[in-house]
Amino acid sequence: MIEVEALTKRYGSFTAVQDLSFTVRPGEVLGLVGPNGAGKTSTLRCLAGIIPMTSGTVRVAGRDLASDPVAAKRELAFFPDEPRLFDYLTVRQHLAFVARIYGVADHEALGRGLLEELELLEKADVLPGELSRGMKQKLVIACGLLHSPRVMFFDEPLTGLDPLGIRRMKDSIMRRAREGAAVVLSSHLLHLLEEVCTHVLILKKGRKVSGGTLAEVAAQFSNGEPSVSLEEIFIRATGGSEN
Amino acid sequence: MVRALLYLRLQSLRNFVLHRIRRLREPKYLIGTAAAAAYLYFAVLRRSLAGVKAVASAPVAAGVGAAVVCTALGALGLVIVAYRWIFPPQKAGLRFSEAEIAFLFPAPVTRRALIHYHLLSAQAAILFTSVLTSLFLNRMTVAGGNRLLGAAGWWVILSVFELVLLGTNLLLARLRESSPRFLLWRAAAVAAILAYAAAVAWSAGRFLSTGGHFLGEPGIDLVAQFGASSPFRWLALPFRVVFGPSLASSPRDFAVALVPALAVIALLYAWVSRSQAHFEEGTIALAERRAALRAAAQRGELPQVRRSKPKPSTGPFRLEPKGPPEIAFLWKNLLSMQGSLVSRRLVVIAIGIGIGLSLSIGPVLSWKARASGFDVYGPMIVVFCGMTAAYTLILGPQIARQDLRTDLANADLLKTYPMEGWRLVLGELLAPTVVLTGVLWCAILGAALAVDAGGRLGWLTPGTRVALALSLALAAPVLCVIQLIVPNAILLLLPGWQPAGRSRGGGIEQFGQRLIFAVVQLLIALLVVVPAAAFAALVVFCAQWLVGIGTASLLAAAVVVPLLSGIAAVGLWFLGHRFERFDLSLEVR
Structure with a gap:
């Protein structure tokens, strides 16, 4: 579903992501982990077609992101860490706008269902300025899910959410994966990754340090110790510093 | 305590000044400051110095x-x-x-x-x-x-x-x-x-x-x-x-x-x-x-003093889920204009008054001119309409900013949409184009009704009048698109120069940068409008002998408008391509 080969992203002379390759299949949830500046957000933004990659290949649902970006983008949804909304569109109008962009014919019924699921129905006719941060995050999710994407990218999905919001977000991610979506998420919250992710990719200074299922990565850094936590794995894999 | 507060204030001021001086090493600030300083000297200080002598006398x-x-x-x-x-x-x-x-x-x-x-x-x-x-x-x-x-x-x-x-x-x-x-x-x-x-x-x-x-x-x-x-x-x-x-x-x-x-x-x-x-x-x-x-000013919105929260609006029209996605941007940006500028009621009233005045002014002026034998108000109205049109073309794009300039903060979101870049840019430009075109059409209508209200120009028959107005009206939306491409191109080519959406904006440098942008806008307007108008005049001059002025003006529009549309299309394609490659995180490094 997501095939990445030799992905490289440079900002001038600075290399944010170097020669990254991995695959995420339907139903899998890949967690991107790494210290600050490891290249997690740059990777996600390249995968979502937000910024152009310097070199490499990304295929989303079989579509090449560089040569057929419109078709590839129809299959994906990107959820940023900070909810970006249009100030003068109500919750319902956000859904209508997104429906037109993606050509979702039955958006009213779909939107209503999503708003019900995300407990936003009562706020359908209010502007984003009247929503709490958690509600804004929910609206971003509703907009992203409206066109039933097969691939989802979450950048720090739990930022600013309360405990109940965190629980719901985790459930939502896992449910979409069970329904066949391929999910990539980045987070500093390692307990989230342990709960939600089937696979982990550890990055440091733009390079892949380790990757695979949680068990595979744990085996690589456990040094034979039983039940090593992901936190310990992370520290060992990254050498305990950003540099 | 006062000493501590004084320290805070003076240190902040010192650091502010030093920061402003240091950033002059960046060309965009240096050039902006130089432009602003030159303007202030020639427009204010020099006159001010001359003023002292005048005071003495x-x-x-x-x-x-x-x-x-x-x-x-x-x-x-x-x-x-x-x-x-x-x-x-x-x-x-x-x-x-x-x-x-x-x-x-x-x-x-x-x-x-x-x-x-x-x-x-x-x-x-x-x-x-x-x-x-x-x-x-x-x-x-x-x-x-x-x-x-x-x-x-x-x-x-x-x-x-x-x-x-x-x-x-x-x-x-x-x-x-x-x-x-x-x-x-x-x-x-x-x-x-x-x-x-x-x-x-x-x-x-x-x-x-x-x-x-x-x-x-x-x-x-x-x-x-x-x-x-x-x-x-x-x-x-x-x-x-x-x-x-x-x-x-x-x-x-x-x-x-x-x-x-x-x-x-x-x-x-x-x-x-x-x-x-x-x-x-x-x-x-x-x-x-x-x-x-x-924050609103940094997002590029008008720095209006809004004491009450914005209210939801029903939208300018019903947005169907199927159809060109560009219309979704028109709908969204018109909705933003409704919410951020004035109430819809005011817009309807203003348009109503404008249309009412336009329709009533022609007969009134004709009557006045016939009664007095001299058309007093007609030329004044024509000049007013001409100035309105000129200001709309030159300054309008700086005021109607509900396009990429206000949406740049959402660039990440926009770039995930399954749309070609040029279509997204076109969608973003539609709302200000509609607004500016509306103003231009009102100006054209007013001028068409007011010019020669006394009917002394024999060649200006009602048919010719309509044909001339129609020719100008056809060119208006394309000219607006071209003029709107300019500030959006500046935004995408020189995003660090763009004041909207940047916390580093402000001060004399930004004033200078705006001056430069205004000059660029004026130059582009002249470069596009003057040759197009000259070419149209040539077509009218050559064709009028055969088909009359009215038909010749429509013929000129039929030739010039596609040419201008071609320019606009190239501009849109270029901007779309640029937007697809645009990386804000790289641009502001």
Whole structure:
């Protein structure tokens, strides 16, 4: 579903992501982990077609992101860490706008269902300025899910959410994966990754340090110790510093 | 404590200035500063220097000017104070930044120290404004044209304004908190102000009715005589004290006038600094509102003072889920315009008035011209419509900004949409294009109805009139798109230069950058419009012999509009391509 080969992203002379390759299949949830500046957000933004990659290949649902970006983008949804909304569109109008962009014919019924699921129905006719941060995050999710994407990218999905919001977000991610979506998420919250992710990719200074299922990565850094936590794995894999 | 506050203020000012100086190493700031400095020198300072000589040659006229300005300022101050008493703020608020509130309000600082700090902070702005005002209005400064004394005079006026307004706010807040007769106090204050205004009006009437000698006299004598007349001279005493330094005709007079003015400032300062009003909540609300305004300005929205929250709107039309996605952007941006600019009711009223006037003006002008044998109003209206069209084309794109400029903050979101870049850019430009085209069409309609209302030009038949207007109307939307491409291209090519959405914007550099952008906009308009108009004129000139002017103008439009559309299409394709490759994180590094 997501095939990445030799992905490289440079900002001038600075290399944010170097020669990254991995695959995420339907139903899998890949967690991107790494210290600050490891290249997690740059990777996600390249995968979502937000910024152009310097070199490499990304295929989303079989579509090449560089040569057929419109078709590839129809299959994906990107959820940023900070909810970006249009100030003068109500919750319902956000859904209508997104429906037109993606050509979702039955958006009213779909939107209503999503708003019900995300407990936003009562706020359908209010502007984003009247929503709490958690509600804004929910609206971003509703907009992203409206066109039933097969691939989802979450950048720090739990930022600013309360405990109940965190629980719901985790459930939502896992449910979409069970329904066949391929999910990539980045987070500093390692307990989230342990709960939600089937696979982990550890990055440091733009390079892949380790990757695979949680068990595979744990085996690589456990040094034979039983039940090593992901936190310990992370520290060992990254050498305990950003540099 | 005051030393600590002074340290904070001075260090902040020093670092601010150093930061501004250091960033001149970046070409965009250096060029912007150079452009602004050149403009200020040629448009203000040079005239200002010339103004000193003019003052020296006509001191009496300058004195009259100063008196008129001071009278207007005094009246304005009185109106503002009356407004405060009629519509008092719910809570008194001092101007503090959010950071100052976060650090100073929980600190062991007395309320009086906070007022001191506020007054100290206000002084920096007052001093700066005083210097600028004395430069801009030096013709009004007497005292031998001495700018330093002029600035000091303005400092007195602005300081008194600041203290009076602050004191009034605090007094009102205190009365609201503690006095059960708040309404009565307000009524009494408003009555006193009205009585004062009535006395001034009565004294002016008395002067005019008894003077008699002003007719045929130079106006300057009239002003001087009225100022010296009784009882006005006594009624105006408080204002004369405050404005005295600004009205002084020599350094000696200035020194004499400064003493009572400073005494007034000292009294007002004592009154304000002893206030026991609770201003904390109002100050926090004020700081939040200012922060929101600043954030809105950084997003590229108009810095309007919005006291109430925006209300949801139903949208300009129903957005169907199927169809070109560009229309979704038109719908969204029109909705944003409705929410951010004016209410839909106002827009409908304005359009209704415009159409009504346009439709009624033609017959009225024709009748007037026929009745008088001379068309007086027609040329004026044509000139007005022409100027409106020119301003719409040149300045309109700087005002109607509901396009990529306001959506750049959402670039990450926009780039995930399954759309080619050029289609997204086209969608973003549609809303301002619709608005500007609407204004242009109104101007064209007005001009078409007003031109030669008397019907003296035999060749301008109704058919020709319609054909000419239609030709211009066809070209209008394409010209608007081209003009809107310019600022959006600047945004995508030089995003670091774009003031909207950047916290580093502001100051004299940004002023200079805007000047440069305006010149570029004007040049592009000339480069596109002049050749197109010349080519159209050539087509009309050649074809009119065969098919008449009306048909020839339509023929010219049929040739020129596709050419302009081609230019617009190339521009859109280029912008779309640029947007697809655009990486904000890279651009601002």
